[in-house]
Amino acid sequence: MKTELELSECDSLAFDWQGERRLFIGVAPSAQQQQTLNALLQQLQAPLQPVKPTNLHLTLLFLGQSSAAQTELLWQQLKTQQLPAFTVLLNQLELWPGPGVYCLTGVLQHRGLMQLDIQLRQAALQAGFLPPQHALRPHITLARKAKVLPAAAPQPPEVLLAPEKLTLYHSLSTPNGVRYLPLASLPLQR
Template sequence: MFKLQKRLGAPGKPVAKTNLHMTLAFLGQTSHRQRQTLEAALEGVAMPGFEQRLSTLVHWRGAGVLCLWGKATDSGLTDLYQGCQSLCHTLGLHQNEHSFNPHITLFRKVKQYQVPEWQPEPVILRPDTLNLYLSNSTPVGVRYEVLQSWPLGRA
């Protein structure tokens, strides 16, 4: 990913190498109690392994981000997404208002960008854990801290 960011130049603020990730669900603000309830509930969610191909550069102007994107075709990933969205609904947590778009954000604060005609080398993700992150705002930018992890590959 870092090489791809370098090749693309500086269309915005690059996401730090340690912050590169694919988001399954954005939860927004949660209380300590909500987090504890979520963590306990996730123990009962099927967490199949999956493979995700990311191979298309997309600029989402409204969000101001440049991403490496791929269509969700692996049933393990789509089942995990649906299970998590259902759990968020049950717990009264934030749910995605858009359809699921597997992606990794490469740059933020991208106002204008013409996606190049060339396409990057595909990135194939085969994660072995599902991580719950805390987003910490710091003077040098956002830092993501892993709060809890669950192994993938259990159905």
């Protein structure tokens, strides 16, 4: 099973799985940002349930249940495009009680991120994916099953994401919780 590949090995991945996989496109924080976010996770108090540090990411487009053929069509389209680089400042902590997430958020204001959002949505529609239910709200989920704020909220850090690549992730349910496994990546153009 091709689930634990390193990104360098993933770029030539054949989209050959049977059935469907739960997928999304996102970007990962840098190693230094990962350390900052890990420190923030350690400050979270009950009733929040922090996500696993290895699952920290910013989702650009949630695809949902996806066949290999549909995903390959999407990825081939994206490979032919100039995908713009972007920056986004995440510096506010928010509770979203509807989906039950506590997250570090920012504002969608960088022109590159807005253009990338349009390109990803258009390519997904052309590949037969349903349109997203929500507009892009840049955030990194810190905790799930969050319905109320903790009594003592930590001070939000300032995390300036400037990723060099976007990644196709498989959201895999395991007995030990969900894991986000990278399947393929494409460079962002500066």
